[in-house]
Amino acid sequence: xxxxxxxxxxxxxxxxxxxxxxGRLRNPKHVNRGVNRGATIxxxxxxxxxxxxxxxxxxxxxxxxxxxxxxxLANHAEEEHQQVKAMLDELAQMDPDSxxxxxxxxxxxxxVSSHVAEQEGPDGLFEQLRASMDEESLQELGPQITEAKxxxxxxxxxxxxxxxxxxxxxxxxGRMFGGRR
Ligand SMILES: [Fe+2]
Numbered sequence: 001x002x003x004x005x006x007x008x009x010x011x012x013x014x015x016x017x018x019x020x021x022x023g024r025l026r027n028p029k030h031v032n033r034g035v036n037r038g039a040t041i042x043x044x045x046x047x048x049x050x051x052x053x054x055x056x057x058x059x060x061x062x063x064x065x066x067x068x069x070x071x072x073l074a075n076h077a078e079e080e081h082q083q084v085k086a087m088l089d090e091l092a093q094m095d096p097d098s099x100x101x102x103x104x105x106x107x108x109x110x111x112v113s114s115h116v117a118e119q120e121g122p123d124g125l126f127e128q129l130r131a132s133m134d135e136e137s138l139q140e141l142g143p144q145i146t147e148a149k150x151x152x153x154x155x156x157x158x159x160x161x162x163x164x165x166x167x168x169x170x171x172x173x174g175r176m177f178g179g180r181r
Contacts, residue, residue, distance in 0.1 A: 003139060004139040004140065004142040005142040005146075006135065006138045006142060007059070007138050007141035007142050007144075008138060009142075010146065011051070011059065011119070011126075011145070012120060012126070014047065014051045014054075015051075015116045018044065018047050018048060018051065021047065022044070022105070024040055025037065025040055025041065026106075037097060038096035041096050042092075045088045045091060045092055046153075048084060048088055048108075048112070049085070049088060050149060050152045052085060053152060054145055054148045054149060054152075055081070056078060057148060058141055058145055058148060059141075060077060061074075062129065063128075063129065066129065067125075067128045067129060067132050068128075073125060073128075077115075077125070080111070080115060084108065084111055084115070087104060087107065087111070088108075090104060091105070091108065
């Protein structure tokens with residue numbers, strides 16, 4: 001029987017996917033190129049919303065159960081999620097090519113970068129989970145994450161990059177996300 005993918009690997013894959021979308025949106029060559037920008041922003045909103053919900057449903061309960069001081073850490077992380085969600089709601093209402101959308105994307109990028117550092121960085125949440133849970137338990141959470149993600153992922157077309165580079169598909173527990181036309 002194939003082994004499940006460790007939950008932390010799946011969540012790190014999400015982070016890479018989001019970073020790639022920020023990379024496209026922040027690339028000065030691509031900033032004002034219309035159609036694809038709106039679709040890329042929609043994709044970013046979807047990826048971040050689904051990621052936040054999955055962490056709240058699956059990751060943070062595991063943090064509360066297993067990590068020393070986990071309750072406090074999870075509460076803090078959930079507060080930050082609320083701020084990110086408010087920014088996503090705001091961004092969804094904006095003209096994708098507007099200056100205000102550009103500024104909000106910068107603000108969002110900073111928040112998400114600090115979220116990623118808090119989780120993946122040295123002494124971060126993922127390291128603390130690896131220290132307090134065994135590999136098997138982390139692997140057991142993998143399928144829960146994959147299922148929650150599949151259930152929430154609306155099939156929206158993924159835009160081509162402005163230079164015609166297709167987005168890389170992301171392997172999430174054997175199911176491919178992204179890379180669709
Ligand atoms: Fe995360």
